[in-house]
Amino acid sequence: MTRLYFNHALLASGWAANVTLEINPSGTIVAIETDSDGENCDDRAEVALPGLPNVHSHAFQRALAGRAEVQGDGTDSFWTWRQVMYKFLERVTPTDLYAIACMAYCEMLEAGMTSVCEFHYLHHGPDGHPYGDIGEMAQAIGEAAKTTGIGLTFLPVFYAQSQFGGADPGPQQRRFINDPERFGKLLERIDAIAGSLADARVGIAPHSLRAVTPDSLNQILAFKPDGPLHIHIAEQTKEVDDCLAWSGQRPVEWLIDHVNVDRRWCLVHATHMSGPERRRLAASGAVAGLCPITEANLGDGTFDGVHFLAEGGRIAIGSDSNVLIDAAEELRTLEYSQRLRDQGRNLLSNPQKSTGRHLYDQVLAGGAQASGRHIGRLSVGNRGDILSLDTSHPALIGSNLDGWLDSWIFAANSSAVSDLWVGGRRLVSAGQHRDRQTLRAQYSQTIKRLSA
Ligand SMILES: [Zn+2]
Known part of the structure; x- marks a missing residue:
């Protein structure tokens, strides 16, 4: 099991504070705890959105x-x-x-x-x-x-x-x-x-x-x-x-x-x-x-x-x-x-x-x-597909909850996305995919060949 802790999470029922999501090895959310103390968590971030x-x-x-x-x-x-x-x-x-x-x-x-x-x-x-x-x-x-x-x-x-x-x-x-x-x-x-x-x-x-x-x-x-x-x-x-x-x-x-x-x-x-x-x-x-x-x-x-x-x-x-x-x-x-x-x-x-x-x-x-997949909501039975926003991003400072969404959508761009998990596996940290450098080098070679 992977346990992810967030100070704020947009759950199917609305915003909740101090949330731990428990995700099984196949990537499905199996338990959600609100007002949790966040102990024994494998990973944590400020805010979780589906x-x-x-x-x-x-x-x-x-x-x-x-x-x-x-x-x-x-x-x-x-x-x-x-x-x-x-x-x-x-x-x-x-x-x-x-x-x-x-x-x-x-x-x-x-x-x-x-x-x-x-x-x-x-x-x-x-x-x-x-x-x-x-x-x-x-x-x-x-x-x-x-x-x-x-x-x-x-x-x-x-x-x-x-x-x-x-x-x-x-x-x-x-x-x-x-x-x-x-x-x-x-x-x-x-x-x-x-x-x-x-x-x-x-x-x-x-x-x-x-x-x-x-x-x-x-x-x-x-x-x-x-x-x-x-x-x-x-x-x-x-x-x-x-x-x-x-x-x-x-x-x-x-x-x-x-x-x-x-x-x-x-x-x-x-x-x-x-x-x-x-x-x-x-x-x-x-x-x-x-x-x-x-x-x-x-x-x-x-x-x-x-x-x-x-x-x-x-x-x-x-x-x-x-x-x-x-x-x-x-x-x-x-x-x-x-x-x-x-x-x-x-x-x-x-x-x-x-x-x-x-x-x-x-x-x-x-x-x-x-x-056609169990995604789009943070609820038990759905995939642990989560993004976290950078609440210290200049566009997001001073906002909270729904305001974070407004600031991200109307006043920022991808640079406000800090971390991301798919099926509970962390793929993006500080805005960068874990394999970005390799994928970019591979892409660059391909484009050079196709453009030659
Ligand atoms: Zn098309």
């Missing part, structure tokens, strides 16, 4: 961060960014993917994200043929999770078409492509990879409505009767227009009408919804997986969080393209997007709580649900 689940990542895209910020022919958009991304990934090997994912996961942990849902679609070799082991790229992701210690929900992506109506994929998409039968084999392999990790979960991710047909979508969903289901949806207005031209329906409307969208689903982005779509998604119990930094970087548009939360919708946060990995900035960007649009303040809020606390509570609950 670690933040990151519900949407393409780890390899971390290597592209900051490299697509030059105006091209004057019509740059999500679609021209995608061309830059396609060009880059032609050269990425399994060893490169391992090094890039290790760096991305290291940064996530240092930012306070204790788990990640990896939306993994870079499956095959550069010529589009599967590797000898169909799960070779997936193995690199699994190894990166093991090396860094981050909690993993593995989402193998099914990608078969390039456009609504079943258009054939383009040559630049060949590394992603499977038919349902081969996808089934990949899924089996990924189940085995995840089985070798501590508490990993496997789901399925149809890439987008563009990338599947109604038949293939139903076929692959039948492969997993349980586990999370994630899909990119309604990120761009062009995607909405193309879906309307194909089916006469908007993407979220089409999905809800043709598939049983329930609590297992995470609709990533869902940026462009009509009022009725938004209300139906809120009523479905599914999670909207918001990626505010990436959505701002790609110029996607603004999610209507004010109405969605008021209608009982569930939200979670993802780092998506990993252009910047910072949990506080994701939440701040989300709230600020609403303030800029509505010309108001404290919009994703609740009169009973501060905005930072309310936002954090929302994305913990939505994040745990979308991850």
